[in-house]
Ligand SMILES: [Fe+2]
């Protein structure tokens with residue numbers, strides 16, 4: 001069977017076409033959201049990975065999925081209405097952050113208090129997480145109050161002026177994604193890939209687990225916005 005994917009494709013496009021690729025990319029730390037326009041070849045080179053190995057995994061996973069006709073309700077967001085996509089982003093990813101960030105805040109504060117003396121990196125974790133929380137709170141408001149209503153309006157009645165306005169906002173939004181991506185990468189580095197120390201208590205475990213979950217959700221979230229939502233608007237020009 002002919003291979004589905006090749007190194008010249010952009011990593012974000014691969015995930016847009018085959019959402020399960022996100023798992024393979026995450027496993028190898030390939031950034032498919034903020035670094036989504038890089039080709040697979042460029043992305044693996046940067047990380048010193050074996051390109052054939054990654055391509056084999058992708059192509060095999062795709063072939064397995066096809067064999068199983070495993071299209072059980074997997075939505076292709078390139079085909080749905082923009083309004084539906086925007087509502088999905090809010091109901092899935094924005095609600096997740098609004099629910100989880102206050103809880104994570106309590107955990108990272110608690111472990112700083114209990115373990116901060118023995119583990120000085122927790123000061124940085126506390127600071128980086130709260131910086132990210134602050135940035136994201138404003139970011140979600142900007143999307144929900146400015147960008148998404150514009151997109152919904154644009155879908156009903158498209159004008160060049162409105163598209164121009166949307167473009168200005170998406171440029172801003174993408175810089176904010178870049179910043180959030182940098183913070184989340186720094187968090188992974190400072191926690192040594194969320195490795196728990198031998199003396200970690202249950203709160204420590206929950207804090208790291210929740211931070212790692214947030215990373216994963218955020219990657220998927222930014223991917224939908226950067227690689228699907230925004231390009232779909234630009235292609236309407
Ligand atoms: Fe968002």
Ligand SMILES: [Fe+2]
Nearest residue numbers: 143173177225
């Ligand atoms: Fe966003």
